[in-house]
Amino acid sequence: MDFRIAATAMAITLGACASTPPNSADPGSIADPYEGFNRQMFAFNNGVDKYAIAPAATVYKTVTPEFARDRVGDFLRNLRSPVIFVNDVLQAEPSRAADTFVRFTINTTVGLAGLWDAADHFGVERHSEDFGQTLAVWGVDSGPYLVMPIMGPTTPRDLFGAGVDRVFDPLTWTEFDGDPDLDDKIAMGRGILTGLNTRVVLDDQIQQLNAQPEPYVALRRIYSSQRQAEIRNGRPEDESELYEDLPDFDEFEE
Numbered sequence: 001m002d003f004r005i006a007a008t009a010m011a012i013t014l015g016a017c018a019s020t021p022p023n024s025a026d027p028g029s030i031a032d033p034y035e036g037f038n039r040q041m042f043a044f045n046n047g048v049d050k051y052a053i054a055p056a057a058t059v060y061k062t063v064t065p066e067f068a069r070d071r072v073g074d075f076l077r078n079l080r081s082p083v084i085f086v087n088d089v090l091q092a093e094p095s096r097a098a099d100t101f102v103r104f105t106i107n108t109t110v111g112l113a114g115l116w117d118a119a120d121h122f123g124v125e126r127h128s129e130d131f132g133q134t135l136a137v138w139g140v141d142s143g144p145y146l147v148m149p150i151m152g153p154t155t156p157r158d159l160f161g162a163g164v165d166r167v168f169d170p171l172t173w174t175e176f177d178g179d180p181d182l183d184d185k186i187a188m189g190r191g192i193l194t195g196l197n198t199r200v201v202l203d204d205q206i207q208q209l210n211a212q213p214e215p216y217v218a219l220r221r222i223y224s225s226q227r228q229a230e231i232r233n234g235r236p237e238d239e240s241e242l243y244e245d246l247p248d249f250d251e252f253e254e
Helices: 002-017 035-063 066-079 081-090 094-109 131-137 156-168 182-201 203-210 215-231 249-253
Strands: 146-148 152-154
Touching: 035 146, 035 182, 035 203, 035 215, 066 081, 066 094, 066 182, 081 094, 081 131, 081 156, 131 156, 131 215, 146 156, 152 156, 152 215, 182 203, 203 215
Parallel strands: none
Antiparallel strands: 146 152
């Protein structure tokens, strides 16, 4: 948690100092005045993935059947429902808020605490919202592109939004009698499972990204395009086909 607070503070400082505008000729571009720093963080993250995360994900995939990984994924997505619901409300999206509430209710009950996405079988489609998107809907500028250690691509707006989402998450405030550290252990376990499960799912796409002539530039464009699409609650028409087969890095938000 201390790291997130420090990172958020640094991001806000960087955003306040940034003055380089995005390339107006490219509507999908994003200002990158700290490219030198970002490239170093990109290389660092690639090294961590190569020597730590990817091997751990391989072991996880080997010892965990696909059926179990799917249950883990459904369970973790269901845990995010309260955060998504709050952001739906803050964005004045009553229909999407109702869908989130219904999905959470169905999956928590019929879906056995979210282990199965039962709501999907009832035709209630899932979506994701976060406070970074909410700030964008409110008209807050994203600020410059940033690559943070472990967290990966973000902006000051999205980094701050991630911190606020943790405040919205009921599990952040959950206390357990007899073991005051249990909430921290649960949060750590949740983060590790999210990372491993998502890394397994996105293995092919990440390899595809790393095979690009300039992976750093490709990731920057994917992130910018994807975030704009998410803010609009649907992919923008002009670049949707270019990136539809590339990884959904929003899965790493936990």
